[in-house]
Amino acid sequence: MSLLPITLVVITHNEADNIARCLDSVPFAAEKLVVDSGSTDDTVAVARAHGARVVHQDWLGFGPQRNAAATHCSHDWILALDADESLSPELARELEQGLPALMASEVPAAILRRRTIFMGRAMRWYRPSVGEKMARLYHRGRARWSDARVHESLRFEGSVPTLRAPFNHVNNPTLVHKQLKVLRYSELKCLDWLDKGKSVRMWQAPFVYWLSFVKDYVFRLGALDGWRGFIVAHTAASYALYKRMRYYEMRHHPESVRLAEAALLRHGIER
Structure with a gap:
């Protein structure tokens, strides 16, 4: 898989059990950035071992933390995942094929579909857990996260495309x-x-x-x-x-x- 000029950004705090799966699911990202707010477990060491650059940022709340993370990226296009999320192989292939055209366009962002894994397996019917649409891929000059401490959202103007394949969310292992x-x-x-x-x-x-x-x-x-x-x-x-x-x-x-x-x-x- 060839590398593309995009930064995968993950904000973390004590995510040693999850971070490797998340980082390894995005093999095409030219940069993997972990913004850590003071983990006391092995998050930082595991992240570095799996190819990430790690910077420290005291916790600001989810929205401000994501906006602060964007300033550390080497590329304008950003894929934002949580540590307990990962791309499915199908979505990784879809992104590898579609990202060059997307990044050459003037669109501010793209919508991804999230599939939730709960109690060890995917939910099949519950609507928020089956193909939940979330803006996670964006150009940092055309989109910005809201300043909410929690339940933040990506703000942008104009219509954006929606990708078909899902990414996975391991929702609260217990x-x-x-x-x-x-x-x-x-x-x-x-x-x-x-x-x-x-x-x-x-x-x-x-x-x-x-x-x-x-x-x-x-x-x-x-x-x-x-x-x-x-x-x-x-x-x-x-x-x-x-x-x-x-x-x-x-x-x-x-x-x-x-x-x-x-x-x-x-x-x-x-x-």
Whole structure:
């Protein structure tokens, strides 16, 4: 596979178990860049062993961290993957064949389809996990990540192409990982709400769980994936409810922001 003038960017923190698979899945990238926020495991060593250049960047939040990472790239075209994501062989071939024409055009980005691996195998029916469309390939002069601490999105103007083959996402290898992620993402989302002065709206809380559960289990076809679909719908609904309860606490007990940050750091979870 010939090398193409594109940078694979991965932002990491304690991803030693995942980073090799991610980096090795993009053999055509002329540059592989890992932007690490202070891993205490072997992430940095493994990344370097698999051909990546590693730079340190203190954690800024997902959106700002991705924008900071883009400034370290040697190429304008960037493929952004998370450490628990990797290209399928089919997508790697599609990109190798299509990237030269794409990079010669004036388009700002391209949409990739993400396939989720949950509890050891791919989800078959649950809509957000089957071909979820995500902008991950872009020109850094024509697109930029939003500044959100979490649930960031790539911002650009104009129409963009969508690739056919999927990339893979190993979504939370255990439910323990999932719950830790819920704690971290909830904290980040609530801090964004706090910065914006969002109203609390606790009156919504009794309805949030059930509306979210029905949306994912019924309308997004989680039910067709059996008990795994039930678990996904439950964890999504629990996350929707917990965010609102945690935000209520932040607004009514401001000291909880500092106390929670210290508790998360004791468990190796950076905010």
